[in-house]
Amino acid sequence: MALADDRAVLNGDIVVTELLLSNEGNIEMNFEMSVSSALNTWAAQISYDGEDSTDSLTFWVDAGASALVIVEMIVPMNAEMGTRNTLTIRTTLGDGPTMTNGTRFIVQEVAALETSDDGLIRIALGQTGTNDVWVRNAGNVPLILDWTVGSLPEGWVGGFQSIIPAELDMNREALVTIGLELPGNLPIGLLDERVSIILEATTPGGDIVVHTFELAVEVVPSIWIELAPDSSSLSNIEAGSEGRLTITVQNLGNVNTGVTLEIQGLEDWLISIEPSSIDSIVAGGSVDVIVTVNPDDEAQPGLMSFTVLANSTDEGVINVVTDDVLVLEVSRARDTSCSGIGCLLVKLGLPKWTLAVIFLFALAGLGVAMSRMRGSTASSIRPEEELIPTGSALHSGSQIERRTAAMDTGSSGEVLSTSVSDDEISDVLVATAPSLSLPPVPPGAMPLPPGGLPDGWTMDQWVAYGHLWYEQNV
Numbered sequence: 182m183a184l185a186d187d188r189a190v191l192n193g194d195i196v197v198t199e200l201l202l203s204n205e206g207n208i209e210m211n212f213e214m215s216v217s218s219a220l221n222t223w224a225a226q227i228s229y230d231g232e233d234s235t236d237s238l239t240f241w242v243d244a245g246a247s248a249l250v251i252v253e254m255i256v257p258m259n260a261e262m263g264t265r266n267t268l269t270i271r272t273t274l275g276d277g278p279t280m281t282n283g284t285r286f287i288v289q290e291v292a293a294l295e296t297s298d299d300g301l302i303r304i305a306l307g308q309t310g311t312n313d314v315w316v317r318n319a320g321n322v323p324l325i326l327d328w329t330v331g332s333l334p335e336g337w338v339g340g341f342q343s344i345i346p347a348e349l350d351m352n353r354e355a356l357v358t359i360g361l362e363l364p365g366n367l368p369i370g371l372l373d374e375r376v377s378i379i380l381e382a383t384t385p386g387g388d389i390v391v392h393t394f395e396l397a398v399e400v401v402p403s404i405w406i407e408l409a410p411d412s413s414s415l416s417n418i419e420a421g422s423e424g425r426l427t428i429t430v431q432n433l434g435n436v437n438t439g440v441t442l443e444i445q446g447l448e449d450w451l452i453s454i455e456p457s458s459i460d461s462i463v464a465g466g467s468v469d470v471i472v473t474v475n476p477d478d479e480a481q482p483g484l485m486s487f488t489v490l491a492n493s494t495d496e497g498v499i500n501v502v503t504d505d506v507l508v509l510e511v512s513r514a515r516d517t518s519c520s521g522i523g524c525l526l527v528k529l530g531l532p533k534w535t536l537a538v539i540f541l542f543a544l545a546g547l548g549v550a551m552s553r554m555r556g557s558t559a560s561s562i563r564p565e566e567e568l569i570p571t572g573s574a575l576h577s578g579s580q581i582e583r584r585t586a587a588m589d590t591g592s593s594g595e596v597l598s599t600s601v602s603d604d605e606i607s608d609v610l611v612a613t614a615p616s617l618s619l620p621p622v623p624p625g626a627m628p629l630p631p632g633g634l635p636d637g638w639t640m641d642q643w644v645a646y647g648h649l650w651y652e653q654n655v
Contacts, residue, residue, distance in 0.1 A: 185284040190256045191291055191321045192351075198252040198284060200270065204242040211275045213239045216252050219267040223286075225254040227270075256288065262321060264288040292382055292390040293319040295354075299395045302361050302376065306434050307405030307503030310361045311342055314378060314394045317354035324349045324382040324390075328357070331377030331393075336364035339376055349382070359396065365405055365433025366465045372398045402500040405434040406491045414510035415474055416484075423475045424511065428454075430470060430491060432462040434503075439494035442470060447487050449480040450511065454489065476513040484512045627651060 190196055204210045215237035216227045226235045228251045242248045254268055266286050273279045297315035304310025318324050328345045342360035349355060359378055378394040408428050415424035430440055440459040446452040452474050459468050472489065489507040619629045622640070627647035634643055635650060643650075 185282070187285045187287050189289045189291055190286045191293070191319075192256055192258045192260055192288065194256045196254045196256060196268075196286060198254075198268065198270075200250045200252065200272075200282070201247055202242055202250065202272070203247040204244055207244045209244060210242050211239070212242060212248070213237060213273045214250055215271045217269045217271075218254060219269070220264075222257050222260075223254055223266045223268075225252060225268060227252050254286070256286070260288045262288055262290055288321065290322050290384050290386045290388065291320045292322065292324060292384045292388050294324075294380070294382055294390055294392050295319045296380075296392050296394070299397070301397045301399060302359070303399045303401055304361060304363060305401050305405075305501035305503065306363060306365055306367060306403035307407075308362075308403075308501065309342075310363075310398070312359050312396055314357050314359060314396075315354065316349070316357070316380060316392075318349040318351055318382075320384070321351055322384045322386070323351060324384060327381040327383070329379040329381070330359075331379055333376065334374050337374075338362040359394075361398065363398075363400065365407075365431075366435060367400050369400055369402050369435050372400060374398060400435070402436050403434040403503070404432065404436050404438045404493045404495050404497075404500050405503045406438070406440060406493055406505045407431045407433055408489060408491050408505045408507040410472075410507065410509065414484075414512075416510075416512045417514040418474065418476055418511065419514050420476050420478050420480065423473050425474075426472050426509070428470050428472060428489065428507065429467050430459060430462065431467040432464055434500075435464045436495075436500050437461055437463050438500075438502075440468075441492050441494060443490040443492070444472075445488040445490065447480075447485050447511070449477050450485070450487070451475040451477065452487055472509070474511050476511075480513045482513050482515040484510055486510045630654075 188196070200214075202212060202214075214227060214229075216225050216235075218225045224235070226233050227238050228234075229238050229240050229248065232238060232240075238250075240248060252268065252270060264287070268284050268286065270282045270284075271279055272282070295317040297313075300312045300314065302310040302312045316326075325348055326346055328341065330339045330341075333339050339359065339361045341357060343356075343358040345357050346355045357378075359376065361376060376396040376398060378396065380392045380394070382390045382392075384390075408430060410429075411427045415426060418424045430442070432438055432440075439461050442454050442457050442459075444452050444454055452472065454470055454472050456470060459470075462468055474487075486508050489509065491505045491507070493502045493504060495502055619631070619633055620640075622629060623644055626644040627650075629643070629647075630650075634640065638650075
């Protein structure tokens with residue numbers, strides 16, 4: 182029995198073995214050929230001259246002629262890795278000798294990749310160009326994948342625009358998107374440089390399969406406008422004054438273009454740009470424009486932002502256009518802000534210190550008013566109250582309050598009643614009986630009661646309010 186070298190196979194493969202029989206004699210020869218598989222689950226058949234059989238075939242070969250016999254065998258999908266199967270082919274010459282050939286097939290770890298062809302990235306300057314690469318695990322073991330972008334020329338930026346698979350099972354496939362950005366002012370057409378995507382697949386047994394995708398790069402006609410300010414902000418601008426900054430408008434594309442500039446302004450700010458339109462900027466050229474900002478009196482302090490829009494005048498039918506938007510920040514000085522009455526005075530054209538002067542005048546007016554009120558109180562004193570010394574507590578309050586205070590003889594705590602008992606009348610009569618020890622009273626004053634001045638009274642009080650005492654006590 183002759184054995185051929187072992188052959189590695191994959192699940193689901195149809196393995197083809199070709200045998201060439203030559204008749205080197207000078208007479209016709211009769212051959213019988215049979216095929217058998219050591220494992221019944223591995224189906225095999227033999228074919229010759231359009232005739233197929235799963236067992237054996239008989240055929241004739243003329244003198245000096247040859248016959249090509251094909252043997253096919255199917256590897257089951259459920260065959261485990263490492264499974265071995267021997268295919269045996271027996272050839273018998275008429276009634277003569279038999280020759281046996283054997284081939285052993287081993288389902289072993291096979292790392293195999295099917296990939297897409299090398300592609301082309303068509304890209305407009307200022308935008309991201311993409312291309313998809315496809316890969317399939319054609320082996321019989323899962324693969325661990327490692328993706329890498331090869332070295333790129335200076336200024337080129339490349340990477341993956343989609344999720345890249347880290348593993349790929351048998352018969353699984355994946356589609357990965359590659360992205361590329363280029364620097365400005367590159368010429369139109371196919372570039373000499375290429376983008377390399379390196380895929381390294383590793384089997385569980387440690388075998389490695391490497392495949393490299395080579396992607397060509399083609400630059401299309403492009404207009405790429407970019408705004409570059411000399412400063413990103415203007416701060417602490419006084420009301421009535423202006424701030425300025427310079428913006429460089431660049432054409433980083435490969436086609437000449439005109440540009441229009443527009444400001445999306447802020448409320449209470451006057452913002453302008455000069456010039457607001459540019460007839461033409463050559464590819465790789467630039468033009469400077471001036472932005473002027475003026476806050477008015479109502480502009481709020483603090484950081485604000487406004488937008489500058491730069492648009493190409495090209496309609497983008499033939500050329501790919503990439504416009505630009507720039508956000509700038511401005512702030513008004515806080516010491517120029519005003520609010521309330523102070524802001525109203527400033528709007529009327531009055532100086533800021535006017536509010537302080539008004540406050541001083543108001544304070545002085547309040548003092549004069551209080552003095553006049555005190556004078557009015559003093560002039561309301563009746564003639565009989567003039568006997569009360571100046572500064573006495575009897576001068577405080579209104580006329581009714583002063584009268585009440587004068588009638589208060591310190592008898593706090595006593596209980597008063599509107600009815601008078603007989604005992605109280607007798608006490609009053611006894612108290613009003615004549616007495617020789619009463620002091621003299623001024624002319625026009627009421628006579629003193631028999632007991633003299635009531636407790637807590639002075640002669641001045643008696644002269645002024647004695648008649649009231651009689652009204653309440655007699």
